Amino acid sequence: MKIAYIANYLGPKFLNQYCKGKSFSISATFKSTAIARALLKAGHEVTIFSPGITVCNRLIKSHTEIVTFPEGDLKITYPYIFSFRKFSFINSILLYLNLQNREKYNEFDLLIYYNITWNAALNLFAFRNKIRVLEYEDNIFNKALRNQKNKFEWVKVNLFNYVVNRTDAFIIVGKGMLTNYKKQVKVLVPGAISEDVLDNITFKEKTIQLEKPIKLLLAGGLHYSKGPDLVINALSHVQYPCELSFYGSGSLYSGATDLLSCVPDHHKIIQHGFVEHAELIRIMSEEGHILLNSTRNMGVDPNSEGYPFKMMEYASTGRPIVSSRIGRLDDEFNSLITFYEKESPMEIAEAISYVIENYSACAKKALLLQQRVISEFSIDGISSKLDSFIKKLEKKNGS
Numbered sequence: 001m002k003i004a005y006i007a008n009y010l011g012p013k014f015l016n017q018y019c020k021g022k023s024f025s026i027s028a029t030f031k032s033t034a035i036a037r038a039l040l041k042a043g044h045e046v047t048i049f050s051p052g053i054t055v056c057n058r059l060i061k062s063h064t065e066i067v068t069f070p071e072g073d074l075k076i077t078y079p080y081i082f083s084f085r086k087f088s089f090i091n092s093i094l095l096y097l098n099l100q101n102r103e104k105y106n107e108f109d110l111l112i113y114y115n116i117t118w119n120a121a122l123n124l125f126a127f128r129n130k131i132r133v134l135e136y137e138d139n140i141f142n143k144a145l146r147n148q149k150n151k152f153e154w155v156k157v158n159l160f161n162y163v164v165n166r167t168d169a170f171i172i173v174g175k176g177m178l179t180n181y182k183k184q185v186k187v188l189v190p191g192a193i194s195e196d197v198l199d200n201i202t203f204k205e206k207t208i209q210l211e212k213p214i215k216l217l218l219a220g221g222l223h224y225s226k227g228p229d230l231v232i233n234a235l236s237h238v239q240y241p242c243e244l245s246f247y248g249s250g251s252l253y254s255g256a257t258d259l260l261s262c263v264p265d266h267h268k269i270i271q272h273g274f275v276e277h278a279e280l281i282r283i284m285s286e287e288g289h290i291l292l293n294s295t296r297n298m299g300v301d302p303n304s305e306g307y308p309f310k311m312m313e314y315a316s317t318g319r320p321i322v323s324s325r326i327g328r329l330d331d332e333f334n335s336l337i338t339f340y341e342k343e344s345p346m347e348i349a350e351a352i353s354y355v356i357e358n359y360s361a362c363a364k365k366a367l368l369l370q371q372r373v374i375s376e377f378s379i380d381g382i383s384s385k386l387d388s389f390i391k392k393l394e395k396k397n398g399s
Contacts (some may be wrong), residue, residue: 191312
């Protein structure tokens with residue numbers, strides 16, 4: 001099957017030529033790479049149509065990049081890109097024109113689009129007689145954002161309804177997502193384990209010494225929704241000396257920074273900034289004692305409106321995890337992680353202290369979790385899932 005895949009993908013040549021010295025997240029590229037490789041392994045032909053990124057401060061001419069993976073060649077087509085702030089919608093139109101020019105020749109059998117965006121909405125009509133699949137990760141109706149500068153909410157509501165009502169199937173990251181669309185075929189892919197991960201993790205049980213600092217690690221965004229302030233506050237209630245490391249592009253948001261001076265002297269906090277992905281995985285596996293996911297629930301139920309990509313990578317390292325409710329997946333997965341229910345510093349501190357005091361048992365559970373996620377969410381595991389998913393769609397659509 002020939003698949004057109006709309007995603008904010010940045011290939012290695014694009015990154016090297018246009019993005020040096022720029023700071024931004026490429027988590028979407030990691031996930032899209034895994035999906036594309038899994039589809040290639042299942043025997044499909046994949047072309048990614050990418051609107052690029054808006055931080056390069058230049059006009060980038062339309063071009064195609066080919067990246068070779070063990071599963072085959074992945075084509076990435078970039079339209080003309082106005083890589084400037086606030087030019088995203090113009091780039092969406094240029095991507096639409098590029099893809100429509102290709103689709104005039106009936107080139108593709110299936111369209112996949114990453115999240116609910118103008119990139120997806122603009123191209124749905126041309127693929128009305130083809131299979132249309134939404135890869136859905138983000139909740140644009142996040143309740144907390146309604147009170148925090150969530151502009152043009154009515155536009156987002158209509159965009160959501162337009163895209164979802166014209167979608168045939170969903171690749172989702174939380175099993176409770178899109179429950180109002182029961183008739184559509186769904187497949188659960190909450191994360192992906194790449195070579196960056198497999199080549200940089202250890203499979204040995206970690207140990208701690210209570211007389212030495214316990215190394216806590218939080219990776220990813222450092223803004224309000226990721227809850228770094230909750231972890232900083234929690235340290236005031238942890239009696240064991242800890243070294244808390246933040247890894248992520250950008251700076252701590254002001255609400256968290258203001259708390260740093262209140263941290264007891266027996267703790268240490270380090271902001272490392274951006275670290276290459278493979279190196280970050282190595283640090284988590286070799287140096288980290290406890291990995292933290294403090295993502296706020298934002299007033300929504302776990303598994304219903306998104307899932308932190310880092311949870312799969314955390315799980316792959318074989319290190320104990322302390323997580324908010326937003327890290328829950330299924331009963332087996334949940335039983336191997338230490339969760340806190342309320343977003344209170346005291347409860348987070350209790351969860352961290354529990355893992356420290358029961359570290360050997362938690363470390364053994366972490367290795368069991370590692371085995372599962374590598375088996376199920378490696379490229380091979382995802383390929384098997386997506387191959388069955390597409391066969392169901394072909395049968396349903398009479399292809």
